[in-house]
Every structure is written in C-alpha cells, then in structure tokens.
Amino acid sequence: MRAHTDITEALPGTGIDLGETSSAEAASWLDRMLLIREFESTAGPLATAGAIPGGMHSAIGHEAVAVGVGSVLRTDDVAAAPHRSHHVALAKGMDPGLMMAELFGKRTGSSGGRGGHMHLADFGVGFFGSNGIVGAGVGLALGAALAQSYRGEPRVAAGFFGDGGANTGRVWEFVNLAAAWQLPLLVVCENNGYAVETRIRDSMAGDSIAGRAAGFGLPAVQVDGQDVAAVHRAAAQAAALARSGGGPTFIEALTYRHLGHDIGERGQYRTAEEVAWWERYRDPIERLRAALVARGDLDDAGYQQAAERARDRVAAAVSAAEAAPLPDPATVTDGVTATELNIRTGS
C-alpha cells in the first residue's frame, strides 16, 4: 500500500470498470457527482465574493468517494463528515436548498444560520453532521453504530475523515472501540495527500493509513478514490459485513482536491503540474463519463442533460437562499439547552 499517489507513479490507465453496475445505478452516480461538482463550483465563488460569509472547504475532486460510499447507504443509515463535507451531505441525500441557505446564514438553512458550512446536518436523511474538528465525525458515527448495534438493527454508519485526521489520537480510539465491540461502522479516510498545506509524506510515519488501521484487527482496504465503481464495491462489501454483524471496515480512498484547502487559498505547497495532472487524468466525473460512453450508456446529449439538471437544482438553491429571511438577532441565545437557564445578562 502507498501513502498517496504521486504523478510520477501514476496508476495504470484512466479507465474505470463498472462491472455489473446497472445503467440506471451508474447514471444515478453521475447525477449525484455532477450535483456535488455544481454545488461546489457555485458556492465557492459566492464565498470568495462575500455573499456567503465565512470560509469554505471545497470538495471538488472528492466526489467519487462520497458517492461511492453513499451508494450503499440507505436513508436510515448514518453518515458523518469532517470540515470538507458538502459532497458527503449531498451523497447522503441532503437537500441542496437547505445547505445553500445555511451557507448564506439564512433562517431557512439547516440550522437557521447557527451552524454554517462546517455544521450542516439533516437527521431526516441520516446525515449526522459536518464537523469542524478533524476526525470528530468518525466518533459521532461510532456512537450511531453503537446505538444501531444495541437495538439490533441492521443499519450501518459511515464516518468520514481525512489524512490529516489520521494523525490525531481520537481517530484511533474510535477505530479501536469499533473493532473491539464489532460495531457496524464504515471508517472512510479520504486521503487527498495534504493536511491543509502539509504533505502526508512529510508528516506521517509508516507506509499507509490503511496499514495502520489493519493493526486494529479489522478489514482495512485501500481503494482508488477517483474511481466511483471501486469505492462502491469496497463500501458494498463493508456494509454487507456490518449489516450481518461482522463489524467495522476501514476504507482508505486515495483522492485529490482540485482546489485549495479552503476557498481563496494561494498555496505554494504543490505545483500547477500536479494539480493539472489530477484534473486531466484522474477527474472522477470524467472517468465515469468515459466508462458510460464506452459502454454505450451515455452520449453527449445525455451528459449535457445531466449537467443541466444539476445546474437547475443548484441555481434554484441559490435563488431561494438569496431571497430567504435572515435569522432574528433577538433569538441568538435561544435554544442553547432544553432546560431553562435563566442566565442574567445584566443587572
């Protein structure tokens, strides 16, 4: 296994193998990935322009990881994500309108403007939240897996984190407990090669993150995170194992973010050639598109229609968010607890 993929050690070929995947299912993956790409391509510039307050972490390039895992999750299964999370939320079925309104800080957002882009959640579709703390979402998914196991339900939970999180202690506490208690958890590491601006090769001991995980005695696999079909196969196997009481699986997906750690970043830590290589040879959407075309499942018109559907949904989300009311400032200390606190704010 490898720490990450350099362009100098390119994976063989750019094609992906859809195997037995039905045309309808593969088309649904494409739709979802295009929705993510469109959401990120739209929200990013709005954040740079200041229409969306605060920063943002774009998931362009990570689409196949979220959609591949999300393709095996049911609505009542759980997913939790880190700071880079829009793709996971959308893959789990969260409404882009709820998300966009939250990004804008509007009353109609998923937490009424109280959370922002790092604290999206929609419990109705099993999305247990983005998380501003690296690795922390895995812990919430661990707890959901505990609840599912405790009640004897055949549900699973997927906790996403990044290569940066793989150097926190908490993640390995979570993996150990999940393995020790054989909980129905998918631990999904999105290894994009950089913790903010620090290369994984400069900061991580050992050969690979999945190699570390294997030491905890659970199945640990490394997959090409730019190949949605490969991610789907690994996740399907993991979910089937978890649903049948076989415990957790660790999936390390090798991926790459096309943009910086956050919107507006002007980092000097990677070369333009490296970014261009990933965009040209390892774009997860282009690879899926090519595979569908090769199989005769998709033509140019079909692709353009899919892209148009994504544009329409995101444009509607932006229009609704722009028109939505702001939260009432008088409510800023409401709902901190269910119990009345009666805090005195003055004499």
Next chain:
Amino acid sequence: MTATDSNQVTSRRITLSRAYRDGLAEEMARDPSILVMGTDLYERGGHWAQVTGLGPEFGRDRVRNTPISEAAMVAAGVGAALDGLRPVVDLNFADFAFGAMDEIVNQAAKVRYWWNRPVPLIIRGTTGFAGGGAQHNNSLEAWFCHVPGLLVAMPSTPADAKGLIKTALRGSDPVIFLMHKMLTGLRGEAGGPDDLVPFGQATIRRPGADVTVATYGVMAGKALRAAESLAADGIDVEVIDMRTLMPLDLDTVQQSARRTRRLVVATEAYRHGGVGGEIAAAMSESLFGELAAPVLRVGAGFAPVPHSPVLLDALTPGAADIERSVRAAMRAGGAG
C-alpha cells in the same frame, strides 16, 4: 422503637454513592434506552462503587467496560444520544474529561444550538480535593459552566445525588454530573423511585437571619458546621446549597441576601475565576445598595493540589475559613 424498626431506619440511610447507583438502576429499569459505559464498571462497579452490582443486574450490553479511551467513550455517547439512546459515560475521575474535552465542549454541548436535537448524555465524574496529588483532584465545574449547552450538577447529599441523576436521565440536555470524593461515603436518606430533584432550584439547608452562605458540594456540610459554631456566638447563618451550577438559582440567593444583607460565597474550587465569583458578581450587581457588607468569597488558594497532607490541608478551604469570612461580613458595615 424495636430493633427491627431501628434496622430499617439505619438501612434507609445510604451512602451518596449508593444513592446515585440506586437512582441510575431505577431509571435503567424503567427506560431500556439507558446504558452506562466506562472503565472498570461491570465487575468492579466503578472506582467509587457508583455502579456496584449493575453489571450482573443489567448485563454487558447495558453496563459496558470500555478501554481507557475517553474521547471514544464520550464521542460514542454523543453519537448514540443523537441516535436515540440515553448513554451515561462514567469517567470515574472527572479529571479524565481532559481526554475528551473536544467531544464534550465542541460536540455534545453545541448540537442542540445548531440542530435543535436532544442530546440526553450524562457524563459522570468524581471530583474535588483529596489525597492523590494534582492530576486526580481537579475542580472543573467552572470550566463546564463556561460552556453554553452543558448542564452541571454537584450534589451534596444522597437524596440530591439520587434525585438529580433521575432528573438528568429524564431530560434531553447533556449533563456533567460531579460527585465529590469526600462525599462518596456520606450517609443520608434518599427518596423513592419518583422523587426527582429539579435542576436550577437551590435549597436552604439551614435558615438564618444574619448572613447568607451560598455554597455547593462538599462545602455545604462545612458551611453547616461553621453555622453551628457561629450560632454559639449569636450569629444566625442561612446556608444555601446550589445543587446545580448550570442552571444556577441566583433568585434564591438574591432573596436570602436581600433579607440578611450579608453574603459569603463558599467553594472548594479556586477562589479565583470560579463559580463563586459569578454568584458574587451577580449579587453585587443586583443588591449593591442593599447590602451591609461586601460580598465575600471563600475558596482554595491558587496552586495545583499537593501531595503532602499538611500542604493539602493548607490549600483546602474548611469550616474555619467560612466562619472567618462570616465574622468579617458581620464586622463590615457594623450591626445589620
């Protein structure tokens, strides 16, 4: 009274630790969504006998021994609470919360504000000054009170330990439940299965007319001893036990201090930067013109908890410190 009657009376006087355990057991029996997890719980019954016998009674699914992984046990508690369970994470020592501060402060506490989602999670720890040195005897109540989204309970009697844990287990907020080491074996009567103690309601342990002492936890008993001593000199002290620190029942303190016109706030935790300072400040703001003396605070000096018993005694506030402050309050401003 017959011997049998006497035994029955004695048997109702249970330890604070036992009262907590009984409250937890009663709630576990009525609500299958409650489970407790922490180190050394199933066989040992916890390091403070706080879950003695619950393992065999409820089984390994509901009384779970965890690895020494505080972040994992609290994170699992938060996630399970979000998925509909009512987990009790027992840290044994409250100090071990340091290994899970992100999970407590950045996860459990903030969920309701963002997502209006109940987080019925209890985090129990034994706290306060005792032998054993600096790393097992921290007083963290002020830390947790400074975090919006957490409730903080700190009972001083068996009845309150039982009644407060039962209330916590029927609520929907994350609760930091702190029990003082030196109260573990304190005996007293405790209520029945339906005797709940509400959060945010202080209680007057001793009515008095001259000086109000507002306190909580281990200091409640010390305040009562100080009051008895002062009564011999004709100083009538009212002792208020806050019982929960979040919510904090300032109304009861205010009503009392308005009547006595003198207030002493006593904590074992450091006098500097603590809950006592919050009570004192709130009362100074609201009662400035009505008080006959400045609000005085009793609390520990500012040092890590030392090992040597003579040093530990020097740091630990006692009944004598409360007595001294009450006398100072009586001197200030002349006769009430």
